[in-house]
Structure formats: structure tokens, C-alpha cells
Amino acid sequence: MKKRMLAIAVVTLLLLCSCTNTTPQTPVVSGKKMGDLILVGFSQVGAESEWRVAHTESMKAALSEENGYELIYDDARNEQENQLRAIRTFIQQGVDYIVVAPRLETGWDSILQEAKDAGIPVIVIDRDIKVEDRSLYTTYIGSDFYKEGETAVAWLEDLLEKQGRTEDTIRIVHIQGTAGSSAQLGRTSALERGVSRNDNWEKVAQEPCDFTRAKAYEVMSKILRRTKDIDVVYCENDGEALGAIDAMEDVGLKCNAEDGVIVISFDATRLGLEYCLAGKIALNVECNPLQGPYVDAVIKRRQRGEPIEQVKYINETQFDCFTITQEMIDGRGY
Numbered sequence: 001m002k003k004r005m006l007a008i009a010v011v012t013l014l015l016l017c018s019c020t021n022t023t024p025q026t027p028v029v030s031g032k033k034m035g036d037l038i039l040v041g042f043s044q045v046g047a048e049s050e051w052r053v054a055h056t057e058s059m060k061a062a063l064s065e066e067n068g069y070e071l072i073y074d075d076a077r078n079e080q081e082n083q084l085r086a087i088r089t090f091i092q093q094g095v096d097y098i099v100v101a102p103r104l105e106t107g108w109d110s111i112l113q114e115a116k117d118a119g120i121p122v123i124v125i126d127r128d129i130k131v132e133d134r135s136l137y138t139t140y141i142g143s144d145f146y147k148e149g150e151t152a153v154a155w156l157e158d159l160l161e162k163q164g165r166t167e168d169t170i171r172i173v174h175i176q177g178t179a180g181s182s183a184q185l186g187r188t189s190a191l192e193r194g195v196s197r198n199d200n201w202e203k204v205a206q207e208p209c210d211f212t213r214a215k216a217y218e219v220m221s222k223i224l225r226r227t228k229d230i231d232v233v234y235c236e237n238d239g240e241a242l243g244a245i246d247a248m249e250d251v252g253l254k255c256n257a258e259d260g261v262i263v264i265s266f267d268a269t270r271l272g273l274e275y276c277l278a279g280k281i282a283l284n285v286e287c288n289p290l291q292g293p294y295v296d297a298v299i300k301r302r303q304r305g306e307p308i309e310q311v312k313y314i315n316e317t318q319f320d321c322f323t324i325t326q327e328m329i330d331g332r333g334y
Ligand code: AHR
Pocket: 048, 049, 050, 051, 052, 126, 127, 183, 211, 236, 237, 238, 239, 266, 267, 287
């Protein structure tokens, strides 16, 4: 009897043990998964715009488990401090790669040195950075923001010439993106050069609005209380353009390239392009957020030991209110 009881107890114990761990778990060593997945820590700026949301989605889709990755995602809520903290945590977690979409152009030297000392390659995406030692990061994948700005300025010069306004004073309001980000710096310096080579262009206001619709609405409303004599509003992204348009329409101004205020924008998000089709945004210069596949390709190339370009500018286009069609908008990926 005793023997039978003992046998039952042993079998029950064995059964219990086998039930507690039915699904095999991937072993974890000091916060890092073993196996074939590539562990990537991605520090995103935040969610300040429609563009940013599309950018995050593209990254998450490309760095998925099906594609061979384990992704640690961190949203910095528009604070560089949070990005520095996230990167330091990625280093402690022993990730294979760090990907960062930096809020600002400067302030990265020390943290990237820490990553380099830990032997972790860093990929900078979307906005570029300035560091003393270029070897602190592997590659930059993103937009040529100065070129985007030049495209916009050249288009405006051409339009004003066609309209016979090269001798008229052109009063420009400049709504800037996040001050100190490479997106702001590039687009701003292209406009500054445009203003300096066109004697008849006059900047009546210039204010940073952090790439958000709400801030641009607030700032534009304030500017309009001072003056409504405005020919051009140069906004550094679609969110800002929409906010500025709302503010102008509130006070009865018409946004229209033919007989109203000429609004220039960047991004070419779906909503931005709908405004372009409606004639409210005169020109929308594309800033392509679909960067995930480029990052995936670079990582895979590096894994195979293949050479990697130091800079990869993504191809971008432009849309204007005279030539845009619904079909063009429908064919877009974001
Ligand atoms: O860095 C890219 C810019 O950041 C986009 O133009 C803007 O929409 C985003 O928030």
C-alpha cells in the first residue's frame, strides 16, 4: 500500500513538473535573448505629427519578429533627455544595434561614445546629427532637409516670376519646426538663402512651433493680430501648415496660390496632400517616413559583413496644387 502511494506521488509530481513548462522559452542572458533574432533598441522622438506616426509604423513593421528582429521601442515624448536615458538602457541591455531618430542635431557625443565603447553599432535615422567624431555612428538614413527647402524656394521663385511679382514686396511668415533639429535647420537655411537672394522678399515673422498643428495655430493667430498683410506662409511640416491655415481662415484670409496666401509645406502626408488638392497648400515637398525597410537592409548588410554607405538620402518628390490629382494621393503609401 505504502509503495503504491509513493508511486502515485512520484507520478503526480512528474506530471506537475512537465505541466509548468509546456512552451519552450527562449533563454535570456543578461537581458538579451539567445537565438537568431537581432536585438534592436529604437529611440523615437515622439508622436508630434502624422508623419512621425507613419515613421514609427514603418520601423515597427520592418523590425518585426518575422523579419528576424526583437525590437525594444522607446518613445522619448519629444525630450532629448529621454532619448539619452533610453540609449543608456539599451547599452545596459546589450542590444545588437541602436537606432535613433534624434530630436536635435547636437548633444550626442558622450552617449554615442558609450555605445561605441560597448561595441554597439548606432544607426541614425530621419534627422542627422553633428558629432566631433564621425565614427561614433555607422550610418545616417533619412532626408536631405536642405534640398527639400531648396526645392520649395525654387518653386516659389518660379511661381512669383510667372505671376509677374518679381518687383512686388513679398511678405513671408516663417513657421519653423523643432528649433535645433536638422529638419528645421535645413529647411530654414534654404529659406534664408532665398530671402537673401530676392531683394523683394521680406520676412515678417519667424517662430518655432515644434512641428505641431496646435502650436502653429496659436502662433499664427498671434501673428495675425499684428498683421494680415501676408503673401506667403512657409511651414516646416504639414501639421504646422494645417494649424496656420486654420488660423488664417478664422480671420477670413483665403489660402490659395492664385489669389490668396501661398502656403508651402513639407511631408506630403495624406491629409497634407488633400489640402494641396483643395488648393489650400500650394506646394507640399515630400519627406518620406517609410524608412523601416532601409534600416532593415542596412542591418542585414552589416550582418553579412558587406560595406555600408555613411549617408543614405531617401528619394523624395514634390506635389503642387496645379498638378496634383486624387489618383496620386490614392497611390501613396502613407
Ligand atoms: O524630421 C522629420 C520631421 O519631423 C517631419 O517633417 C515632421 O513632420 C516630423 O515631426
